[in-house]
Amino acid sequence: MINEVANMWKARTWMKNNVPFLYSWHAYVGFELNLFEAFKRPVRIEDVSDAYDLEIELLEQWVEVGIALKHLKRDERSRVKIVRAWKLPGANNGSPSSGDLLKEMMELHIPSLLSYPELMKNKSRHHFNSEKHAPTVAKTSTLLELLAFRIIDRNVKQHKISTILDIGCGEGGYLIKLAKKYKEIDLVGVEINEDVAQSAAEAAQPYDNVEIVHSDIENYKPDRFFDYVMVNNLLHYFDPEERKAFFSRLHNVVSHNGIVTIISPLQKAKHGQQFSSAFNSFFLTFDNLYPVPSEKELRELVKKAGFKVKNVSAIIREGGWFIVKIQKQA
Ligand SMILES: C[S@@+](CC[C@H](N)C(=O)[O-])C[C@H]1O[C@@H](n2cnc3c(N)ncnc32)[C@H](O)[C@@H]1O
Known part of the structure; x- marks a missing residue:
């Protein structure tokens, strides 16, 4: 019993430790697809889905997470808009942005770190392209x-x-x-x-x-x-x-x-x-x-x-x- 409680506490702690990752993931997806630009002014999710040709259910889910994280908010007419724009990565338009750092972390650093078990077992390394x-x-x-x-x-x-x-x-x-x-x-x-x-x-x-x-x-x-x-x-x-x-x-x-x-x-x-x-x-x-x-x-x-x-x-x-x-x- 004591063991089970301890395990639950540990699991809870790791879950809480992982929350900051959600902020980075959300910002990364938003930057990659330029969604923070899309939601700069209040707009309906369907309209963004049409204009950017994005699958609607996944887009809706990304919006839900954004609302929970206070990156986005929904108004009484179900339109969505960014909040705290100062914190979010700027437009993905080629000029250097904090979004590029997110991109490097998410596409390069995190996948490499996650491959540790595989690399250790296979006694191998990747080659940096x-x-x-x-x-x-x-x-x-x-x-x-x-x-x-x-x-x-x-x-x-x-x-x-x-x-x-x-x-x-x-x-x-x-x-x-x-x-x-x-x-x-x-x-x-x-x-x-x-x-x-x-x-x-x-x-x-x-x-x-x-x-x-x-x-x-x-x-x-x-x-x-x-x-x-x-x-x-x-x-x-x-x-x-x-x-x-x-x-x-x-x-x-x-x-x-x-x-x-x-x-x-x-x-x-x-x-x-x-x-x-x-x-x-x-x-x-x-x-x-x-x-x-x-x-x-x-x-x-x-x-x-x-x-x-x-x-x-x-x-x-x-x-x-x-x-x-x-x-x-x-
Ligand atoms: C991390 S970037 C840094 C760029 C720049 N020095 C800066 O600090 O903003 C490192 C650069 O060094 C280049 N590089 C790596 N090895 C090199 C070598 N042996 N000779 C010349 N350039 C090299 C890479 O292609 C890359 O563009």
């Missing part, structure tokens, strides 16, 4: 860019930089922002994914001082030194065994007293441990993505490559996400 996922990943990185850019900008001013290299530049967001502000700085972005490099090159077209190179950084042999190199959200693409060689090669292309900033979640940080451990759990499900290091491991790594750690600061404290600034020893 960067062709498929790079555009979503690039969009979510753009969200972080909003927070990180001011720190990068401060470094550019402080160190009187004239050349910048962005490794794994994604869609070139940092480079474009810098190009807008600093016409006199030479900016180079290297990106391995062809589609992503192409979209960075298109975005960079109006700026004469930005060059986008479609290449694996391993094969990129610049004929000059860079005063500032950015390694933003890239470490998890490198096998920890290869990271030492990567930083040594990096050392060779940085000017004397030049700086490098590394943006990454860090393991075992004082804050955000849950988040970074979830990240590493996700990375580990792929045979071509790798766990991010702890601050201590990163410090040792860059020191061995000839850099001095100047500063480690949190970008998203609760997310365990940091920017680490290192400098080439004179």
